[in-house]
Amino acid sequence: MPLLFLYEGMPKRKNHVSKSALTLKKIFGAIASFLIALGTPLLVVLKLLFSLTIEAGAISLNILAAYFNLILHFLLTINTLLLKATASGRSLLAHFIPRLPKKPLLRRQAKRHPLLAAPPPQKKPLTLPNLARITPRLSLPHPSISLASLASRVSFPAPRPQFLLTISLCFFLLTTFASLQAYLFLTSLPNPHLLTQNTSPVTTKIYDRHGTLLYQFYKDQNRTPIALTNLPPYVSQSVIAIEDKNFYHHPGFDSEAIARAALANSSGTAVQGGSTITQQLIKLKLLTPEKTVIRKIKEVILAFWAERLYTKNQILEMYLNEVPFGGQTYGIEAAAETYFKKPARNLTLAEAALLAALPKAPTTLSPFGSLDKAKERQSSVLNAMVSQNYLTAPEAAQAKSEPLKIAPLETEIKAPHFVMFVKGYLQKKYGPDVLDHGLQVITTLDYPLYESATALLKKGVTAQKYLHVGNGAALITNPKTGEILTMTGSIDYFDSPSDGQVNLTTAERSPGSSIKPLNYALAFERGLLNPSSPIDDIPTAFRVPGQPVYLPQNYDGRFHGRIPARVALGSSYNIPAVKTLEKNGVINFLQFATNLGITSFSDPDRYGLSLTLGGGEVKMTDLATAYSSFANQGEKVDLNPIIQIKNYKGNILESNTSNQFTRRSDSEGGPLATGNSRVLSPRTAFLVSDILADDRARTPAFGPRSNLNIPGHTVSVKTGTTETKRDNWTIGYSFGPDPRLAAVWVGNNDNTPMSPYLESGNTGAAAIWNPIMALLLKDQPNSPIPKPSNLTEVKICALTNTLPCENCPNITTEYFTPGTEPKVACHLIKDDLEKFRSARINRP
Structure with a gap:
């Protein structure tokens, strides 16, 4: 106003x-x-x-x-x-x-x-x-x-x-x-929140069931994360002492160190670098490695930002898991395993100081290349720890005098075919990039058993070179749980000229007669046959519309007249098997085999009556799955290579224990536990197993003392040989609370035939299977085949499949379902004996 x-x-x-x-x-x-x-x-x-x-x-x-x-x-x-x-x-x-x-x-x-x-x-x-x-x-x-x-x-x-x-x-x-x-x-800056996201590849490790490391999968970086709390204090102290003595006091960057480094760079004097541990972590995880002013500015800003987000110990833990230690080794845990073959939690002070020395120049200071230079740098680390009161002078002196045992550089892979089988399993189940996710995979493999079985396989193949046997494969499982105990896909994985890396346990090969038990099992299951049913083993022409006349021959080139189904299967005669398949029907058999675990019978139009003699290719792993149904009273258990899978944080992704395979005591089965599926009645499974364990039933073809016998043990076993001698198999299994199944194949990767003098059941695969099975059953008591309660034993005349009569020369016992046993006796006269002279099997 x-x-x-x-x-x-x-x-x-x-x-x-x-x-x-x-x-x-x-x-x-x-x-x-x-x-x-x-x-x-x-x-x-x-x-x-x-x-x-x-x-x-x-x-x-x-x-x-x-x-x-x-x-x-x-x-x-x-x-x-x-x-x-x-x-x-x-x-x-x-x-x-x-x-x-x-x-x-x-x-x-x-x-x-x-x-x-x-x-x-x-x-x-x-x-x-x-x-x-x-x-x-x-x-x-x-x-x-x-x-x-x-x-x-x-x-x-x-x-x-x-x-x-x-x-x-x-x-x-x-x-x-x-x-x-x-x-x-x-x-434009990356977000420091990404530091806690595991974007760096982490090594996947494959172990056997006892904890033996079989192999490590990684692309460019071998890394295994470890928590800071699981490390000895001197591991982190040694790193801080030599890399960033003010780590616990600066805000992410050290202005004094940056100025000192800049002055040294301008004057050409070499001094300690200006980057803090936080800055190094930012550079390793979030930025590119070029040396420019702009990148340095970004590094400082992000380091300051990261210190607002994480504690010092969190940053230190991330750094120790990220920093390179030479070659493809990243992180303190992988470094401890690479250089000392021990986990980082077991490192000594001297070893920790040596590893702390490496990040400055991993290649130059590598103990593999120059241990003297690494020791000099180790001494500098220990001196820095003394000056910063982490150690006393006597403790440092003692660490300097400690001899370092650097482990040799190894790239060995144990059980390579099995490891690659597990790799395929993981990628199929969890995706193609799963091996970069740091899985800890405990497998079912028993590595000591693998070494023994593989040695027997190599020895057996080498001993039969004169029969033109060039390669072999072996598979051992527990048919009760499906666990794969050993898998040897060839005698030499690294023999590239002979395709040694091909896993013949998973490759498709002709099974020969080893497929016959499935054919007879279908006939038993449908009630078309029982073990005493007579089948005429005589020259027979099989006519199928649209196909040439099929005239099968027996392995020994002979015909054996009327024989019971037990002998036909036990001695592996071909003509009775073809007649049985004709009764079953090819389509029915293909479906039945698929239910038992055969995955390669995909196109029904490709197969005919020769299928029962090996006319369709199968995998050894599939055949082992099918045979496990006989060992398990009709319950199919898929093969399983895994006991447990954990991620790098220790979370369990998959766990398979024997408990999930617990079986019912009811002989007739019923609802099954998780992991099982019933594909056969216990009656059929028992009858097939009993025939395959009957030494008298196979004596006409293989003799009384063949390699199919394991003295003191009940073992069901079957051979298979292709007509051209390109494939020879033996597969058998035991019984009891801890059974074993062993399958062996011999042949040549290039599909050339073996010697015509190879004798199935005595040489070839049987000569290798026998010592392997004996090894598996060593020191184990004999376990008989578990018999279902709905089967009864009846004395019959083996020549007529009737009750015995006065003139029957071969009286034996056979198993029947109550109500299906013979009701009348035979009426044989002496003239009939000549007609059935080939029936000489007497099974008391």
Whole structure:
């Protein structure tokens, strides 16, 4: 109000205003513009810093939208403030944007606020004497002065472009551009939250059932994460002492170390690097390795950010699991295993100090290349630990004197065919990249047994070179649980010229007669045959529409007349087997074999009656699965190579124990436990197993003392040989609480035939199967075949499959389901004996 009185007393000159008032308005306007120009981008930068340091999250694009909104408000605010400050009616933008009108804006006198016409400030304070001198000059009496009329009579000239305002606007544009660039730079940085996401490949390890490491799978980096709490204290202390002594005190970067490193680089002097452990972690996990100023700036910013997100120990643990230690070795756990063949938790002080020395120059300091240089660096690490009070001088001296036992560099793979089989299993179940996820796989393989069985296989193949046996394969399982105990796909995995890497336990080969038990099992299951059913082994022509006449021959080139099914299967005669398949039907047999586990019978149109003699190729693993149904009273158990799978964090992904294969005591079966499926009745499974264990039933073909006998043990076994002698098999199994199944194949990878003098059941696969099975059953008590309660033994005449009569020369016992046994006796006369002279089997 005093200022208004002062204005009222001024002379009434047109467009007159005090110069001091105008100058003051200009200064205030420039300052306001400058502050807003500076404050707007600063607000954005502060917002970004707030996001980095407090929220520590991703920078939202909403900030950018808010930023441009602030720019608009700034321009409007400048225009409004200076419009009011000058009361000229002209927009500030009119000085810079030519299209805006330069004349004062129209204003209504009635709505004009009197303060807008405030007079310039007085140089002297307004006192009553001064007011008395001014009052007589006023046109209105003092008590009734009108502010509105005063404002209407005072006008000011329009201001011209001001130098300070121009500078402030330029400064605003510059800071806007700089802020935008800062925003784009910060938003381009990777998020430190990614540090806890395991983006680095982690080694997958395959173990046998006893914990023996079979192999490690990794592409470029062999890494096994380990928790910091599982390491001895001196492991982390040695790393901190040599890499970042101020680790627990800096905010992620060490400005003194950076300056020292920069000075050393400019002078050419080699000193300790300027990167902290946090910076090294950022460089390893989030940034590229090029050496540029921009990357260094990013490294510092991200290190500072990471320290806001994680504790020091979390950062140290991530670093120890990420840092390279030479070659393909990454992380302290993999380094301990590579150089000392022990887990990192068992490292000694001397060993830990040596490993801490390696990250500076892993190749130059590698103990494999230069142990002396590594020892020198180890000494520096121990000295640093003493200077930083982690160790005493005597402790360091003792560690320096400790001899280091560097393990030889090994790339050995144990049980290679099995390991690759497990690899395929994992990739099929968990995806193609699963081997980079750090799985700890405990398998069912018994490595000591594998070594013994493989040695017997190699010995047997070598001993039969004279029979042109060039290769062999062996598979041992527990038919009760499906566990694969050994798998040898060839005698030499590394024999590339002979395709040694081909796993013949999973390759498709002709099974020969080893497929016959499945054929007879189907006939027993359908009630078409029983073990005593007579079958004529005589020359027979089989006619199938659209196919040539089929005239099968027996292995020995002879015909054996009417024989019981027991002898036909036990001695592996071909003509009775073809007749049995004709009864079953090829389509029915294909479906039945598939149910038992044969996966290769895919196209029914490809197969005919020769299928029962090996006319369709199968895998050894499939045949082992099918035979396990006979050993398990009709329950099929799929082969299983896995006991347990854990991820690198220790979480169990898969666990297979024997408990899941618990069986019912009910001989007739019923609902099955998880992991099983019933494919046969216990009756059929028993009958097939009993025939395959009957030495008298196979004596006509193999002799009384063949390699199919394991003295003191009940073993069911079957051979198989192709007509051209390209494949020879023996597969057999035992019984009891801990049974074993062993399958052996011999032949040649190039499919060339073996010698025609190879004698199935005595040479070839049987000569290898016998010592393997004897090894498996050594020191084990004999276990008989478990007999179902719904079978009864009846004495019959083997020649007629009837109750015995006076002239029957071969009276034996056979198993029948109650109600199906013979009801009448035979009526043989002496002339009939000549007719059935070939039936000489007497099974008491």
